[in-house]
Every structure is written in structure tokens, then in C-alpha cells.
Amino acid sequence: MKRLIATTALLGTLATGAFAQDLTPMTDAEREVFRAEVQAYLFDNPEVIMQAVEILQQRDAQAQAQADVDLVTANAAAIFDDGYSWVGGNPDGDIVLVEFLDYRCGYCKRAHGEVAQLLESDGDIKLIVKELPILGDASVLASRFAVAVKQVAGGDSYKAIGDALMSFQGEITLPSLRRLGSTFGLDMDAVEARMNSDEVTAEIAATRELAGILAISGTPTFVMHDELLRGYLPLDQMQALVADKRG
Template sequence: MRPILRPTLAALALAATPALALDLDNMTETERSAFRAEVRSYLLENPEVLMEAIGVLEQRQAQAEAQADVELVAQNREALFEDGHSWVGGNPEGDITIVEFLDYRCGFCKRAHPEVAELIESDGNIRYIIKEFPILGEQSLLASRFAVAVLNVAGDDAYKLVSDALMTQRADVTEASLTELSNTLGLDTDAVMAEMSSDEVRAALQDTQLLAQRMQITGTPTFVFESEMVRGYAPLDVMREIVDEVRSEG
């Protein structure tokens, strides 16, 4: 989470009142005390001004953060959308690409999972990319290593089945549970388990970690809708609104 703006009382007072011809640095102590007393009296009589000023300052901060995220997306566009190793689903020819950084142990990722699936299915024109971003411990890392190994050994369709299964799994992720999942899906389990320790799997996960660092992504889920970044869970109706906005701007 980014720090919340906490403006000083003086900053709020100046933001909430008309510009005055005051030289605050050269006030005498008597003038400064009188000014502070006047500001305090005004704010106590008009507390709604504080909320208005805070709202303006927070809006400006949010706009600055959004613009910074747009710039981060632009700077990392190739790594986001064409890295050559991330799974690509949905409509490969879709007019909008959504990228999701996810962790299989993340509660909000699990909550978003069916809603993302519904968005992609109902829209029909979205290209969807998953970035394996295991940040919640050893089980998360184990799950992502397994998923990437399946992608490398068995291809896109098998990866999708495994990714969905891991996202809905509530039990601990262990080598035994992954072996059972692989066998259940009819995969070449020996090949998949061996691939989990490969340089290719390690490099793919490291590339995503470095990309996340460059983009200042520290939590999951994090979404990129073309040029717009959404940090955290977004319900289905909000995602649909963002997709409509992106299309209208395009």
C-alpha cells in the first residue's frame, strides 16, 4: 500500500482559504500567534472546509499516482504483453489485453478468479495474460513452479487446467498434492516434476519478479488493462467499466 497523504494543519488552512498577501516567513511572533488563532477559529467554525481540502489533496494524489502507473506500464509494455513465456488465454486476437499478477495462495486472487473468467467469457474479445507472482511463501512458490513446468512440458491447455485447479484449491500445496493433481489430469508427472527445477522455470519466475519490482508491484492481484494499472481486487462490474473506458479511449 502507498502512504496516505497526511497534510499539515497549515497546509489545509492555506488550501481551504483564499490566497492572502502574507509573508509567513517574516511574521513576528505576535503576528504568527494571531494568524494561528484566526485559522484555528475559522476551522472550528467551518469544519467542513477541512474535509473539502482533504478531498482535493487526496484527489490530486490519486491522479498523480494513476499517471505514474500509466508511465510504468508504457516503460514495461513489451515485458508485460510479449515476454514469450507467460501463458496467454482468452481471445489471442482480442482488442484489449488484460494482464494479471497472481499468487495461488492469495485470498483476493481466489475471489477474483471466477469474476475474471466471467469477464473474459462474456466479453469474447479480451486477450488475457497470467503473470506467476508467488509472494506469499514456499507453498506459493511451489505452486507457481509447478504451473510453469506444466506450461513448458504439456502446453497451454494443460496449464489452464492446472492454474484453475490451483486457484480453487483450499488445501496446502505440497509435492504430494501436485503429483496427485498431475496424475488426475493425465500429465507426464515425472517430466513435470523434473521440469520444476529447470533453469527455464527459474528464469521465467525471476523475470516476473524483476518486472514487478520495476513496476512497484508488491501485492496480488494486480491488473493491467492496456495502459491502466489496478492494484488490488476489482469486482466484475468495475472491471467491465474499466474495459468499456479503455475501448472508448482506444
């Protein structure tokens, strides 16, 4: 019984990560007995393994969250004030939400409506949009088009085109983008001339570089104040996070 209690205590210590004892002073026979008792206990109480795994997962999540906070803090200027990303919502809002997006990403399309509802229901949120085309050449083409529209025609046209691209269901090609731009009365000659310019290339490249620094591997990814939110979030979760950030 004493050995069982000791083994249980040892497993609890292992699960909490506090075990640092050197077992080398044991004799070979003692180590063999010890291993057998541990094995027998685990067979009889397999839930202990799951508890230890759960604790490890919690620690990993906490470590990742802190690492993300550190990344956001270290790269705050590039995230929140790069000088070129489109700003929507309330520019003076007390909550800043940054979205990295790809127009061909299904979850980005889904999140687009949720973010719009969030801004409509809360007038104190500033939205910053960052172009991160990661789903192939068509995604890059769409982003080049959107950024060119912003640079040539301004933020209102960029917002309209961004909304249209998020709801667009067809194949993204230069002819389809021409037709889309024409429906908004854009000067497509000027937009097309800008699409492959150094200015557009530099903006997309800078966002790609930032995404690499932040270890962003998918879209949508959000930043809310000091927190990285990796992946799609439904409206109720975003609202809860906003409330939490406001305290």
C-alpha cells in the first residue's frame, strides 16, 4: 500500500511537471520493481495518462498565448500602423481588430459577414484589413486587384471591391476582375496598370513578411489588441472577446 501511495504521488508529480528526482541511486532491482509498479498503476488507472496529457496541452496553450502576446507587442507598429492597410469601422474606436484575409478562403468569406455584423452592432471598433493571399495564383491576382483599386481609387472603392470579392463565387481571372471593376465605375486601365506595380508588390510582400514573423499560416487570422486569434470566430465569440478586452 505504501508503495502504491508513493507511486500515485510520483505520477501526480510527473503530471504537474514538478518531478526532478534522480533515480540513479536505485539499484537495478529497485528500478525494476519501481517500473513494474508504475506500469501496473497506469494499467489500473489509465485516466491518469489523460490527465497528464490534458495538463501538458493546457501548458502548451498558455505558452503559445504568451508567445503570441510577445509577438504582437514586438511588432505593434507593423500590425496597427503600417501606413497602407485599409482602416474601417470607427478609426477612433477603443477596440482595434486587425484581419489577415484571402478572398478565396471559405472561412474568410464566412467571417466577413460576422465582422460586418460586429461593426454594425458596436460603433467603437476600428478594423484594419491586411491582404494575405496564400491560396494560389488566383488569390494573389485578387489581392493585387484590390490593393491597386485602393491605391488608384481610394478606400471607399477598396471597401466596395473587397465586399464584392468576398461574395464572388466564380473563377477569379483578369477578365472577371475587369467586369467586376466596371460595375463599380472604376478606371480599369489605371487599375490594371497599377496591379503589377512595385507599390502593390511591396504592400503585399510587407504583409507576407509580417505574417511570417507572427507565425500566421492560415486565414482568417485576427489580432485584437495584444491577442492573436488564429482562425474563424463566430460573432458571439468575437463579441465576448471585445467585452473581455474592455474589462
